[in-house]
Amino acid sequence: MEILIQQLFNGLTIGSVYSLVALGLTLVYGILHIPNFAHGALYMLGGYITLSMMTLYGVNYWIAMFVSIIVVGLLGVLLERFVFRLLREAPPLHDKIAAIGILLFLEAFAQFVWGADFHTMTSPYGQVVNIMGLTFTLQRLLIIVSAIAVMVLLYLFLKKTYAGSTIIAMSQSREGASLVGININKVAMLTFMISGGLAAIASSLASPINLVFPGMGHLVILKAFVIIILGGMGSIPGAIVGGYILGFSESLGATYISNDYKDIIAFILLVVILTMKPTGLFAKGER
Amino acid sequence: MKILTKRNGIIALIIFAFSFPFIAQNDYYLHMLTLSFIWAIAVYGINLLSGYTGYLSLAHAGFFAIGAYSLGLLTVKAGMNFWLALVAACLITCTIGFLIGLIALRTKEHFFAIYTLCVGYIIYLVIDKWEGLTEGVRGLIGIPAPGNIGPITFDTAASQYYLVLIFLLAVILIVYRIIRSLTGRTYMAIRNSEDLAQTIGISTMKNKLTAFVLSTFFAGLAGALYASFIRFIGPDIGSTAIMFDLLMYLLVGGIGTLSGPLVGTLLLVILSQNLQFLQEYRMLIFGPLLTVIIIFYPRGIAGAFFDWQRKRKDNELSGVRSEMHIKAEEG
Numbered sequence: 001m002e003i004l005i006q007q008l009f010n011g012l013t014i015g016s017v018y019s020l021v022a023l024g025l026t027l028v029y030g031i032l033h034i035p036n037f038a039h040g041a042l043y044m045l046g047g048y049i050t051l052s053m054m055t056l057y058g059v060n061y062w063i064a065m066f067v068s069i070i071v072v073g074l075l076g077v078l079l080e081r082f083v084f085r086l087l088r089e090a091p092p093l094h095d096k097i098a099a100i101g102i103l104l105f106l107e108a109f110a111q112f113v114w115g116a117d118f119h120t121m122t123s124p125y126g127q128v129v130n131i132m133g134l135t136f137t138l139q140r141l142l143i144i145v146s147a148i149a150v151m152v153l154l155y156l157f158l159k160k161t162y163a164g165s166t167i168i169a170m171s172q173s174r175e176g177a178s179l180v181g182i183n184i185n186k187v188a189m190l191t192f193m194i195s196g197g198l199a200a201i202a203s204s205l206a207s208p209i210n211l212v213f214p215g216m217g218h219l220v221i222l223k224a225f226v227i228i229i230l231g232g233m234g235s236i237p238g239a240i241v242g243g244y245i246l247g248f249s250e251s252l253g254a255t256y257i258s259n260d261y262k263d264i265i266a267f268i269l270l271v272v273i274l275t276m277k278p279t280g281l282f283a284k285g286e287r
Numbered sequence: 288m289k290i291l292t293k294r295n296g297i298i299a300l301i302i303f304a305f306s307f308p309f310i311a312q313n314d315y316y317l318h319m320l321t322l323s324f325i326w327a328i329a330v331y332g333i334n335l336l337s338g339y340t341g342y343l344s345l346a347h348a349g350f351f352a353i354g355a356y357s358l359g360l361l362t363v364k365a366g367m368n369f370w371l372a373l374v375a376a377c378l379i380t381c382t383i384g385f386l387i388g389l390i391a392l393r394t395k396e397h398f399f400a401i402y403t404l405c406v407g408y409i410i411y412l413v414i415d416k417w418e419g420l421t422e423g424v425r426g427l428i429g430i431p432a433p434g435n436i437g438p439i440t441f442d443t444a445a446s447q448y449y450l451v452l453i454f455l456l457a458v459i460l461i462v463y464r465i466i467r468s469l470t471g472r473t474y475m476a477i478r479n480s481e482d483l484a485q486t487i488g489i490s491t492m493k494n495k496l497t498a499f500v501l502s503t504f505f506a507g508l509a510g511a512l513y514a515s516f517i518r519f520i521g522p523d524i525g526s527t528a529i530m531f532d533l534l535m536y537l538l539v540g541g542i543g544t545l546s547g548p549l550v551g552t553l554l555l556v557i558l559s560q561n562l563q564f565l566q567e568y569r570m571l572i573f574g575p576l577l578t579v580i581i582i583f584y585p586r587g588i589a590g591a592f593f594d595w596q597r598k599r600k601d602n603e604l605s606g607v608r609s610e611m612h613i614k615a616e617e618g
Contacts, residue, residue, distance in 0.1 A: 035397045086582045092396050093343050094585060097538060098578045100531055105574025112568050218527065222408060225401045233397070260416050267405040267412075271390075274402050278393035 005134060007251045013140045013209070015247020016147030020202035021220055022227040022239040023154065024195035030171045030234025031191050033092075034084055037099040039199060040221025041106035046072045046200030047207045047216060048114055051121050061124050065204040069197040076196030077189045084192075085185065110214045123208035143205045150201055151240060154194070158236070167191055171234065219263060226270040304452055308445035317444045323556035324448075324455045325513050330536045330548035331458050332505025338543035339466060340498040341478030342392070345530055346403035349410030350503045352525030354380045354510025356414060359427040359520050369434035373511050380507025381500050388499035392492065395481070407530055415522040426521030430514050451512055455549075458505060463545060465501075474498055478543075535577050541587030550589050 025039050046068050053064035079102060087095045125138040158164035170177040170187045178184050203216070210216065227246055231238020246266055254262040311317050329351050337343045357376035361367040367375070387406055394402050414421050421427070433441040433450060441447050465471045473494050476484040485491050514520050523529070540551020559569045584591040 029397075033397075035401060083578055083582065090581075090585065093337070093341070093542075094581050096343060096397070096400055097534065098581045100534065101574045101577030101581065103574075104531055104535075104570040104577065108568050108570030108574060112571060116567075222405065226405065229398070229401065261412075264409060264412050267409045270402070270405050271409070274394050274398060275390045278395070278398065 002134060003255060007255050008248065009134070009136060009140070011248035011251035012244070013143050013247070014251060015244035016144050017202050017206040017243075018220070018223055018227055018247055019240045019243025020147055020150060020198050020205075022224040022231070022243050023151070023236065024198035024202075025221075025224045026228045026231070026234055026236060026239040027167075027191055027198075028195045029228060030236070031167060032080075032084065032088075032188055034095045034099065035225070036195070037096060037221070038079065038102040038106065039195070039224065040217030041103045041110075042072050042076065042196050042199040042217075043203045043220055044110060044212075044214065044217035045075070045106060046196075047121070047203035047212045048110055049200070050204040051119055051207065051212050052114070054121065065201065068200040068204055072200035073193040073197040076192035080189050080192040085188065107214050107217075114214075116214060119212040121207040121212055126208075137209070139208045143209070146201070146205055150198070154198075154236075163190060223266045226266045229270060230273060301456070305449075308448055314444040317448050319556065319560050320553075321444070321448045321451050321516060322513075323552050324451045325509050325516060326533065326536060326556065327549050327552040328455055328458050328512070329506045329509035330533055330540075330552055331462050332502035332509070333533055333537055334542060334548050335462060335465070335474075335505070336498050336502040338537070338547070339471065339474040339478060340495060341481075342495065342499070343400045344403045344499070344502070345400055345527070345534075346387070346391075346407035346410070347502070347506045347533060348527065348530035349407040349525050350380050350384060350506035351510040351513070351529065351533075352410060352414055352520075352522070353383055354507030355514040355520045355524055356421060356427070356510075357507070358511035358514045359430045360420065362431050362515075363427055363429055369431055369515065370436075373433075373508075373515075376511040377504055377507050380510070381504050384500050384503025384507075385496070388496050388503070392495045392499060404527070407525070407527065411522060411525040411527070414525055421522070424522060426519060427514075428519050430518045430520065432518070433515050447516060451516070454508065454512060458508075459545070459549070466545065470494070470497070535573060537587075538577055539580055539587055541589030541591075543586060544589040544593065547587050547589040551587060554588070 021039070021043055024042075025036060028034055028036050028039070049068040049071050050061075050064045053059050053067050054061065059067075083098050083102065084095055087098055123139045123142075125142050127138045129136050129138055129141070158168055166177065166182045166187050167190065169180070169182055170184065170191075174184065177187070202220075223246060227242035228234075228239055230245065231240075231242030246269070249269065250262050250265055253265045257265075307320065308317060311320075329347065332350075333344060333347050354376050357379045358372050361372035361375055362369060365372075391399060391402050391406065415423060417423070433447070435441070439446070441450055466474070473484070473489055476487075476489060477491050477494060481491055510524070513524070536551040536555050537548055538551065539555055540549065541547030555573070559573075562569060562572075580587060586594070
């Protein structure tokens with residue numbers, strides 16, 4: 001019983017990170033129809049920037065994370081402006097490949113600047129708390145609470161602000177949005193900025209319990225793709241629910257099935273889903 | 288009579304390729320060229336599917352690894368004859384390719400790319416974790432070189448070079464015949480618009496599936512040749528890094544062109560070998576190169592060359608036409 005609760009808690013932690021990554025991915029997909037394979041590299045870069053800010057300049061964890069959000073967000077804007085905007089009219093194959101090119105570059109860049117070694121990030125919240133005989137590390141609690149806070153903020157931003165509604169308008173119809181005077185280019189850049197920022201938050205939160213290394217985004221991004229297919233490509237609630245479903249199935253699978261094969265679970269899940277429904281769960285019909 | 292025709296050019300290239308072992312100073316160049324020919328075979332497979340049929344597969348490093356491991360396991364663990372194992376390796380890859388294609392090809396566009404990316408990752412993870420069969424991360428060692436065919440032996444670098452060259456030429460010939468045939472036109476029809484192709488009575492699933500199986504066949508063949516050439520294989524050959532390498536060879540050379548895979552593979556393999564100091568960081572250059580090429584030259588080097596040639600020919604033609612026009616006016 002205790003093991004089960006512990007694993008459910010772990011699932012909640014991993015699921016929160018997955019949801020944040022998948023949210024950024026699904027925002028870009030829902031609005032610009034780009035499956036951004038470079039999103040994992042943005043995640044990786046976010047971790048490195050937070051780490052460097054903390055070790056090199058000795059700044060506070062939260063300030064380091066803030067810098068990381070800004071930098072990765074701006075990088076997202078650059079990618080939109082100088083790569084994906086130029087490919088907007090190209091066949092769908094091309095932006096996938098451009099994203100792969102960016103991914104390869106950013107990984108080599110991280111290896112060039114920070115080396116290929118594994119780094120550990122020390123968080124100020126390493127304490128262990130004891131609740132009803134179960135032990136939790138404070139960092140894990142922090143991940144869950146912050147992730148939920150970010151999701152609520154994102155929801156409020158999308159529903160309550162003007163900039164947020166332009167994003168929603170564009171995800172519903174690009175032509176319609178531009179007809180009512182929404183600047184498509186600005187919205188696209190804003191979307192990429194939020195997407196990059198979310199990736200940076202996710203990696204800054206997760207790095208203290210994982211490790212920081214150039215390939216750290218690989219599995220995470222693959223799983224994020226599984227999640228957004230699970231939750232319906234482009235759907236925001238879908239990405240959140242999908243993230244938690246995957247988090248739970250992995251942490252339970254690792255305990256009760258096999259720890260060696262826990263990474264396969266996500267992909268088997270995807271293969272099964274697409275085998276039964278080739279257009280993904282909850283497909284909206286078009287696309 | 289023009290000497291510089293396309294046909295003569297190809298003949299000259301083939302003669303050059305066959306005489307290369309006599310020209311090359313040392314075995315290093317031969318080794319490098321043989322390796323890039325092996326990669327090129329796999330890239331031709333991806334090109335048939337992604338370039339001509341329009342389905343971006345990210346699982347082909349997995350099929351390459353299946354071919355390599357099939358040959359390795361059959362020769363090392365089962366002690367099978369090399370040539371028999373080579374045929375079996377291709378058949379195994381094709382069978383797995385057929386089964387995966389049957390399901391994967393029901394998905395389209397982004398879904399297909401993501402699906403195959405995950406399939407590739409599953410293949411990699413299975414090879415990595417199934418230690419009882421594949422030896423896991425330690426990899427397979429002691430894979431034999433190609434066996435003798437009668438008096439011909441394959442124990443020198445030059446003989447292995449010729450073997451791979453012949454396979455490559457056969458693959459190029461097969462691909463050439465396919466894309467010039469009705470089947471090839473069918474693939475392009477599917478690439479341009481699947482719905483339209485279906486409307487005019489093309490069985491898209493059957494055609495997509497043959498294209499997919501054929502492309503896995505080439506990947507498996509390349510993998511098997513790689514295993515017997517390098518004599519050692521590890522799970523890394525099925526990793527996404529290899530997949531992205533192959534994709535880059537294809538894109539830089541020119542996706543959807545016949546010469547693209549060879550041009551791209553040769554160029555990038557030779558470049559990265561000569562930039563040894565860049566080995567680890569070569570993606571710092573190749574990554575942006577890939578992105579820039581896809582933006583400005585979507586059909587790669589070969590495609591850009593053909594476009595340039597066509598433009599020049601058009602200019603010549605219009606030049607001739609206006610000359611005739613002037614003459615007619617004068618007359």
